[in-house]
Amino acid sequence: MKYIDEYRDKEKVISISNRIRFSSKKHIRLMEVCGGHTMAIQRFGIPSLLPENIELVSGPGCPVCVTSRAYIDQAIAYSRLPDVIITTYGDLIRVPGSTSTLDRERAAGSDIRIVYSILDALMIAKKNRQKKVVFLGIGFETTSPATAAGILKAQMAGLFNFFVYSAHKIMPPPMAALIDQGVNIHGYIGPGHVSTITGSHIYDFIPEKYGMGVVISGFEPLDLLQSIYMLVLQHENETPKVEIQYSRAVKPEGNQKAKDMLEEVFELRDDWWRGLGTLHESGFAIRERFAEFDAEKMLSVEVEPTREDKGCICGTVLKGLAKPSDCKLFGKACTPSDPVGACMVSNEGACAAYYRFKRTEA
Amino acid sequence: MKQTHILLGHGSGGRLSHELIRNLFVRYFHNHLLEPQGDAALLKMNSEKLAFTTDSFVVDPLFFPGGDIGKLAVAGTVNDLAVSGAVPKYLSTGFIIEEGFPLEMLEKVVASMAAEAQKAGVMIVTGDTKVVEKGKCDKLFINTAGVGEMIEGAENIASGKTIEVGDKILINGTVGDHGMAVMGARNQLNISAGVVSDCACLNDLTELALKETNAVKFMRDATRGGLGTVMAELCEGKTFGIQLFEEKIPVRESVRGMCELLGFDPLYVANEGKVVMVVSAIAADRILDIMKAHPLGKEAAIIGEITASHAGRTWLETSIGGSRIVDMPAGEQLPRIC
Numbered sequence: 039m040k041y042i043d044e045y046r047d048k049e050k051v052i053s054i055s056n057r058i059r060f061s062s063k064k065h066i067r068l069m070e071v072c073g074g075h076t077m078a079i080q081r082f083g084i085p086s087l088l089p090e091n092i093e094l095v096s097g098p099g100c101p102v103c104v105t106s107r108a109y110i111d112q113a114i115a116y117s118r119l120p121d122v123i124i125t126t127y128g129d130l131i132r133v134p135g136s137t138s139t140l141d142r143e144r145a146a147g148s149d150i151r152i153v154y155s156i157l158d159a160l161m162i163a164k165k166n167r168q169k170k171v172v173f174l175g176i177g178f179e180t181t182s183p184a185t186a187a188g189i190l191k192a193q194m195a196g197l198f199n200f201f202v203y204s205a206h207k208i209m210p211p212p213m214a215a216l217i218d219q220g221v222n223i224h225g226y227i228g229p230g231h232v233s234t235i236t237g238s239h240i241y242d243f244i245p246e247k248y249g250m251g252v253v254i255s256g257f258e259p260l261d262l263l264q265s266i267y268m269l270v271l272q273h274e275n276e277t278p279k280v281e282i283q284y285s286r287a288v289k290p291e292g293n294q295k296a297k298d299m300l301e302e303v304f305e306l307r308d309d310w311w312r313g314l315g316t317l318h319e320s321g322f323a324i325r326e327r328f329a330e331f332d333a334e335k336m337l338s339v340e341v342e343p344t345r346e347d348k349g350c351i352c353g354t355v356l357k358g359l360a361k362p363s364d365c366k367l368f369g370k371a372c373t374p375s376d377p378v379g380a381c382m383v384s385n386e387g388a389c390a391a392y393y394r395f396k397r398t399e400a
Numbered sequence: 401m402k403q404t405h406i407l408l409g410h411g412s413g414g415r416l417s418h419e420l421i422r423n424l425f426v427r428y429f430h431n432h433l434l435e436p437q438g439d440a441a442l443l444k445m446n447s448e449k450l451a452f453t454t455d456s457f458v459v460d461p462l463f464f465p466g467g468d469i470g471k472l473a474v475a476g477t478v479n480d481l482a483v484s485g486a487v488p489k490y491l492s493t494g495f496i497i498e499e500g501f502p503l504e505m506l507e508k509v510v511a512s513m514a515a516e517a518q519k520a521g522v523m524i525v526t527g528d529t530k531v532v533e534k535g536k537c538d539k540l541f542i543n544t545a546g547v548g549e550m551i552e553g554a555e556n557i558a559s560g561k562t563i564e565v566g567d568k569i570l571i572n573g574t575v576g577d578h579g580m581a582v583m584g585a586r587n588q589l590n591i592s593a594g595v596v597s598d599c600a601c602l603n604d605l606t607e608l609a610l611k612e613t614n615a616v617k618f619m620r621d622a623t624r625g626g627l628g629t630v631m632a633e634l635c636e637g638k639t640f641g642i643q644l645f646e647e648k649i650p651v652r653e654s655v656r657g658m659c660e661l662l663g664f665d666p667l668y669v670a671n672e673g674k675v676v677m678v679v680s681a682i683a684a685d686r687i688l689d690i691m692k693a694h695p696l697g698k699e700a701a702i703i704g705e706i707t708a709s710h711a712g713r714t715w716l717e718t719s720i721g722g723s724r725i726v727d728m729p730a731g732e733q734l735p736r737i738c
Contacts, residue, residue: 039656051720081665083722154587154662259720374729394727 045258046082054263055087062270067093067222069358071213072229073100073387074257080391082259092266095358096388098212099229101177101205102129103356103380103387104311108344109205110135115339116172116203117148122337123166124150125159126174127181133383136345156188163192163200172333175204180231182206182322183296186303189324189331203333204324206304210240211320212311217248219314221357225269227262228254230284235300237292238280245278256284303328312380313353352379355388362392369393406501411531424507425527428514433490433525441525443490447549451486453477454545462509462540464585466577466597467672470509473542474516474524475601475672476623481546482603483619483675485554485610488520494528494543501539509540520601522546551610560618560678565640567617568684569704570677572605572697573598574650575627579669580658591661594654600673605694612690615683622674625729628667630676631704631714632728642714644704644726667716668729678706 070076076096079085085094098104114135117124124140131140131152144150149169153159156173163171175185185202192200209232216223228241233254241252251272255265265283272278282288300322309321324332349367354360362368362381372378374390381389409416426434433441457473467475474491481488493513497506517524556562577598584592602621609616622630627649635642651659651666659666673696679687684702691697714726 039653039660042660046720048719048721077663080724081718082720083716083718083724086722086724087720154589259722394725394729 042258045256045260047260050260051087051263054260054267058092058263058267058270059089061267061274062089062092064273065091065093066224066270066273067095068225068227068266068269069095069097069216069221069223070227071097071099071209072227072232073103074231075099075227075229075255075262076388076391078257078259078262080394084259084262087263088266092270095223096355096391097216097358098311098313098356100381100387101181101207102133102383103352104207104212104313105133105176105205105380106310106312106344107134107136107346108310108341110140111344112339112341113172113174113203114138114140114143115341116333116337117143117150119170119337119339121169122149123162123169123171124148124174125153125162125171126150127154127176128152129383130174130176132377133380134347134377136342156184160188160191160195160197160200163197164195167199170199170201170337172201172203172337175202175206178207178209178229178232179235179300182304183235183293183299186299189303189328190299192331193328198330201331201333201336202324204304204322206322207309207311207320208306208322209236210243211317212314213241213244214247215311215314215317216357217250219357221359223250223358224273225251225253225278227265227269228252228280230254230256230261230287233282233284233288233292235293235296238282238288238290241280245280249278251278252280254280254282254284254288256287313356347378350379352381352389355381362389365389404503406497406499406503406506406531408499408531408533411497411529417529420529424510425529428510429517429524429527431523431525433523441490441492443525443547445489445547445549449550449555451481451484451548451550452545453480453484454543455480456541456543458538458541459582460538461582461585462505464597465581465595467599468509468512469540469542470511470513471516471599472672473544474513474520474522475599477544477546478520478522478601478603479621479675481548482601482606483558483621484548485557485619486548486550487607488522488546488548488603491517491522491524491544491546492526493524494530496530496532496537496541496543498537498539499531499534506540509542516601520603551607553614554610557610557616557619560634562617563640563678563706564617564680565706565708566681567678567706568681568702569631569642569644569706570679570684570688570691570700570702571622571627571649572602572675572691572694573673573699574652574655575622575671575674576651576655576659576666576669578672579626580655580664582670583662584658589658591658595652595658598671598673600696602673602675602696605691605696606675608690608694609677609687613679613683613687615680615687616677617680618678620676622671622676624670626666626668626670627674627676628665628714628726629728632726634678635712635714637712639711641707641710641712642704643707644714644716646716646719648701648703650699650701667726681705
């Protein structure tokens with residue numbers, strides 16, 4: 039397949055993995071903060087191509103993993119309202135709330151539909167004017183511009199039965215928080231899709247303040263290996279900086295139009311992250327001007343008190359301080375078919391990826 | 401008055417039922433065992449050992465590129481018999497129909513079943529119809545059961561008891577076609593153009609492989625859960641492991657593209673016309689040739705082997721030379737957010 043096979047060339051993979059082996063002398067621990075990277079790394083078996091002194095750890099890059107149970111609980115409460123249709127990306131459907139999941143609510147009769155784009159949700163709102171259609175807005179700067187565009191479209195089309203419940207978050211605060219909270223890493227494999235929107239300057243503070251490198255990477259095996267190589271060179275030469283490996287998609291200035299849309303629709307608020315706690319100005323709230331599309335303001339529900347599971351160490355795993363297999367629930371009480379923590383739910387979640395691809399390697 | 405839609409009365413056992421049976425089912429499925437329309441079909445079997453199976457079919461949408469629920473209902477049961485080492489002979493069919501279902505569509509489904517049965521050389525010899533109130537089922541559900549005569553010496557095919565280290569793993573063509581075709585049709589995804597289900601009866605192909613050689617040790621049709629699930633299941637709890645080579649596994653370009661976009665792994669996407677065989681190493685090329693000469697095996701390939709190492713586990717050498725484990729998926733595959 040064109041534009042894919044070029045980045046999966048076996049000869050080139052071997053050549054770059056040899057170069058990494060040759061250049062990498064010091065122990066180095068790299069964190070990827072994008073779920074897509076976690077997936078690709080496991081799916082292609084990247085760790086099996088690296089020397090032992092290079093360690094890859096997964097950070098908080100999976101949107102559903104960092105989302106609070108309280109959010110799921112509230113989404114479930116919305117789904118139980120009469121005349122409400124919940125529209126959501128597939129990943130959220132099995133994430134455990136305090137006592138239920140959207141999956142179970144759907145089986146119990148709630149109208150919950152998986153969509154591939156917010157445009158599908160708008161279409162559902164258009165076709166069901168007598169119903170209230172709630173879109174669960176989740177994800178980083180990759181998906182939030184689409185949500186912003188959706189709200190603007192709804193306003194233009196006068197779709198006042200359309201609401202967004204926003205859990206959108208931004209990437210730089212957790213990247214800073216991880217280092218502040220003592221996570222031991224030497225560099226970040228920077229998120230590719232997020233950076234397509236934001237550009238690379240949002241990471242400039244990382245080498246400046248923390249003396250640590252960031253290489254924004256694509257999602258194919260050669261992209262990832264090249265990014266790892268670049269980070270290895272930075273580490274060996276002690277020249278931490280922000281570099282763009284994924285230059286076919288990411289520009290230093292990002293996508294101005296998308297950034298403008300984000301600015302127009304959203305404002306920053308303090309937000310809660312699994313494993314990291316509340317981080318200052320790390321989430322997107324819908325601006326007052328668009329309040330009529332804000333589920334939190336327009337739909338009132340009673341939400342059950344949130345209960346976090348005891349024993350689940352998702353938070354520590356997300357910080358890269360523990361491996362999924364360190365959790366006593368892992369693979370026993372917590373499996374992809376019956377997940378306790380959010381990291382086990384999404385394909386991108388560190389625990390799910392670990393369970394599926396690496397379980398028996400040790 | 402000519403009926404255009406299924407009414408509750410079509411399931412009542414009265415005149416409407418009789419008309420439906422006579423004018424639709426018997427007309428299309430016609431054969432000497434069905435004609436008497438007794439309470440049971442009387443069958444004559446030549447073999448002492450029989451294979452017997454049943455499967456129910458629910459698919460949304462009922463019609464998709466490359467097939468429909470009727471074709472699926474025949475091929476699914478025929479294939480379950482075929483991969484058990486049997487020659488499929490007779491099928492039963494049960495219809496659960498939602499009130500208001502257009503007769504024209506039912507006829508299309510029935511015609512498709514008849515055509516597929518004829519192709520596979522099986523007879524539909526008995527059946528049943530129920531009509532449920534609108535909203536009590538989704539348009540049309542079909543159950544089929546089938547009996548087949550076991551091929552001499554094929555008793556261990558289903559269990560894979562005789563599998564040995566060094567045996568080769570074959571598949572008769574590309575994986576993921578059916579799942580992606582249905583997914584594309586269900587969601588009207590405009591990226592699914594050209595993706596066609598592989599739904600087909602495999603009994604001719606499996607019979608050839610079994611009768612031409614005595615080297616086939618295991619067969620399974622890789623339906624729901626895909627190739628990956630069949631492989632993970634096969635070696636679970638066993639004293640051998642499985643090594644697959646991603647590069648060798650045939651995947652159609654269009655299917656690969658769809659999977660890439662939606663974040664699916666073709667290894668776990670459903671097929672309806674794919675058989676996975678484990679065969680002794682010395683006969684692997686011979687069986688590959690037999691497959692390739694068959695219309696349903698043109699893209700057949702040797703995709704892996706049985707190993708002494710990593711017993712109980714399936715490992716995949718990825719296309720770039722890395723390696724990873726292939727496990728059973730948990731529940732349905734879901735598209736990823738980003």
